[in-house]
Amino acid sequence: GAGVSQSPSNKVTEKGKDVELRCDPISGHTALYWYRQSLGQGLEFLIYFQGNSAPDKSGLPSDRFSAERTGGSVSTLTIQRTQQEDSAVYLCASSNRDYTDTQYFGPGTRLTVL
Amino acid sequence: SQQGEEDPQALSIQEGENATMNCSYKTSINNLQWYRQNSGRGLVHLILIRSNEREKHSGRLRVTLDTSKKSSSLLITASRAADTASYFCCMDTGRRALTFGSGTRLQVQP
Helix, strand or coil, rough: CCCEEECCEEEEECCCCCCEEEECCCCCCCCEEEECCCCCCCCEEEEEEECCCEECCCCCCCCCEEEEHHHHHCEEECCCCCCCCHEEEEEEEEEECCCCCCCCCCCCCEEEEE | CCCCCCCCCEEEEEEECCCCEEEECCCCCCCEEEEEEEECCEEEEEEEEECCEEEEECCCCEEEEEEECCHHHHHHHHCCCCCEEEEEEEECCCCCCEEEECCCCEEEEE
């Protein structure tokens, strides 16, 4: 079956513009995660969706960042009024039930803010 | 802030040699996992070790966990050029998401 997919693979935008990043998790996976990885750095947790529970937004760096998960499947990460420090690879992952399960990662979206 | 730190940050070895990477963390954990990342994208899960386990093997991989020292090591035996990647440890701290270390960049010279 298909793995986690993300789109676009690359996004270049101008400072101040809004961007939307999409994640299609593995079909049937209940949990979905967004991470951010700056150049040469480790992964920074952003947000976690698990079933119908309220998402854990504790990793979102500012109120310019938001995410939705529609119908328990596809998720969209939105960054408003982008800043240069938002430039990073944004990785999405999904797991079968919750955070105790193995996470399967998508290829990421490389965001460059000029 | 990151909870895990990996050592060394970068490692270069010859094909056939063993590679050892270490991970230290700060809080108690339920389990610890290792992931591999090629070319800055696409993390792949390698192995999971639970807090009540001390050692685990998977193919050429051996992972140890010392909860008293809050540390783990990943050993790759008989390394291959295809093992060239970044390796991350990540901790399940019960925070509802994994906490990743800073990664070790491994270069295996053919």
